[in-house]
Amino acid sequence: MIKNRWTLNFLRAVPDAFYKRESFHIDAAGYLGLLINIEKLREVGCVNPDYFIWADDVEHCFRLNRVGDLICIPKYTIIHDTENEKGVLNWKYYYGYRNSTNIVKRYFPYHYPFVIFFEVIKIILAPLRGKSFVEMKLRLKAILDGHRNKLGVNRLYKPGWKP
Template identity: 30%
Template sequence: MSPRVAAIVVSYNRRALLQECVEALLAQTRPVDTIYVVDNGSNDGSREYLASVAAQHAKVSVVLSESNIGGAGGFAKGITTAFAKGFDWYWLMDDDAEPMPDALEKLMVSEDAARADVVALCGSVWGIDRRVQFWHQGAFDERMRLIAPTPEYHKAASFKTDYMSFVGACIRHEAIQRVGFPAHEYFVWNDDVEYTARLSRIGELRCVTSSHMTHKDGENRDATDRPRSLHDWFESRRMPAATQWKHACGLRNYVDMVFRHRGRAPLWAASLFAKRLARVLLFGDRRFSVIMLYVRYFQQAVGQRKFDTVRPTDWKRTLAKSDRTQPAASGVPR
């Protein structure tokens, strides 16, 4: 009997990208059995689109969240919902991912899918520039720093990896039974790395390189182009206050992940936060609110406070309030 596969898509206010993702899932050469779309409280027409497509396609199931619970909360909610139906595999992706027509087929017919010791699969992830985004899989060093694979790895039919992103991760049902669900409290960033690190403790993770997924986030973190001037160098390292809600959140989650898997190291964590704050003060908008955000998240990371994520809308209001009381200073020379 062919294994039953549920696709799980998490979306928030990106209707056009969501439509491209859903259409690609509906067009798979190896059909997906059910497509669960978790909508995180969108108000851009995404919900109306989902209601329409669900009315046309019985295999599309919409899971609504009344508020933005982040990617981490969305995947936890989606996996929990689909898991209760008892599929064999759960194929995860954000709304900015577009699987190629044979992406699922390549995963399911691979030798790795037939191995009982393989608990999760993924494919190669490509950017909109048609270059492989190597950082979606990789290895850990002794302190769980992420080491991306070299291009040679992608020349093999498949390779072993210590972690994989939720841009195409396909997880076996029995593995979820053993390790539980993703850390919903992470909100955004590193929830996929922490979760697949858990999976790697009970079995093998494999990247099937013939299966392709396009990731449309518009960023190539593996780009090697070097700044051509001092000004370009400063610009490439800018830390604008508007983005710090997610960067601070990601650092908090990374420290928590290391504590979970490698043991507590408060002094090491303090050094990471200190380095990040130094960079913010040198290259970012020097705002008291940004400093206090990192202090707050450091306390959460080391267990002094309960996880409590600042939502992007709340952060925007915080910055708007600070704009009315003090001017922002820039660390970029003109």
């Protein structure tokens, strides 16, 4: 559960040793195979549609954690058959950066200034890592929009957008 605002466990992978346990507590999970108690769902509401895609499930899990526990049961396996677009800049990256920024701002206010500082440094140093100007612009726009609570579908970065 998120009781200590100084932890950023949602940014860390679960250690492999945990998967040998019968179950363990988690801060958040993707919505693949997640079972939610209907009373808890009524209490916190549904997924925020303004997050649109990427991290909407994480934000919803943070709200669910306020009223109960999220538990992983590793003996169950989910196969998520999707296209692997890792490393290929597309419209989804905007929403990932924007929504993550907004979530850190809302749920981890003590960390927020540091996270923003390091994200801006990463944008400035992006050309040294071989990133394009288009990606730098996308990331900066996403971070600013997340900071300003400008959520929902962006006019430019709509589904299907590619540089």
